[in-house]
Amino acid sequence: MINVYTTYLENIEKHDIYVLIDTLRATSTISTLLHCKIKSLEIVESLEKAFLKKNKILIGERNAQKIKGFDYSNSPVEILKNKEKLNGKEIVLTTTNGAKAFNKISSMGKVIPLSLLNLNSVYEYVKDYTDIGIVCSGSNGVSSLEDLYTAGLFLRNFKDVDLNDGAKIALSIANLSVEEIKNSDHARTMKRLNLNEDIKFCFKLNVFNEVIIME
């Protein structure tokens, strides 16, 4: 059984493992950080908690913008440019939507962050599970096209699995053109903030092969 939840606000059941999606950009940032061979990753919801973490690298955004006093924004492109500096470092990440979603589901079980950037590698990791919950973060408390698109592409790998309505919704969205997905509400917000490079990057498929299981 694979259940997709179109936002983390839905009534999420107990599953053996959870896959978390926040395509623009939290889980894309996480995939990129893993590729930079960081030492550890902690996700926190509030700025207060982030600033309490001494001697760690602070990465995040509020309303898609960099946070004053933070080391880096929630930007995969910025992260990748600083790959050498992040090698071996302890990271604290806070984002507007993804961190809230992570907070809710990490209290329920193991969580694997998924982005388009590491889609096949996450599939290889979870393919033998028979009970998977895929949670889309959405954008500001509503469903987002880009998260359902990622969920749909991910689901295409599975054969002969029972799917809930949410999974069927994701598969339908995966049939839309990538240009339509790149014109989603949150992508348009990012375009207004000149974050076009991040949008472009987050839609690349399978450029990284790192996977992390968070508890």
Add this chain to the structure above:
Amino acid sequence: MINVYTTYLENIEKHDIYVLIDTLRATSTISTLLHCKIKSLEIVESLEKAFLKKNKILIGERNAQKIKGFDYSNSPVEILKNKEKLNGKEIVLTTTNGAKAFNKISSMGKVIPLSLLNLNSVYEYVKDYTDIGIVCSGSNGVSSLEDLYTAGLFLRNFKDVDLNDGAKIALSIANLSVEEIKNSDHARTMKRLNLNEDIKFCFKLNVFNEVIIME
């Protein structure tokens, strides 16, 4: 601007008017009740509140089944069979999902219940609004195919309107076959309870022309 919310649990913005969808079955029951020329309709969340309403007709379900002590189930087919008895009556309705959704959005503004049964009539009523929120009830706190399908068919009537991601999701689901929609999670629950006649009826298009605005 038209925003579709895939469940009432999403972060619903302020709109000039709201359209509420619970295809299986609350808003289909409401459309049928209006056709029966009832005197009034009140929607309540709890059984306690329903039983306090003296001298009114009690209609509802819990987990898709009739409630002990109630006059009728949340069944459009059962309602239609009793059309004459319901004429001129004051009705109290409580359902598992639709009543919760109604309770949340009725505190925000005017609500028009929409089903496939009265789709064109509701469109005629709201077509001149420029800011509409369409709220899908979903099923037990998750998105449902049948509500997004109804939202998508409804949206096809509008031309040149800004749509949020939720609305684009609904339009995508409206492209699925009606047989696929009739195999949704909630429809399968209803089939197990031998409620096939209600499923069949709820997917009829534009058999009624009554509309109600609830506040």
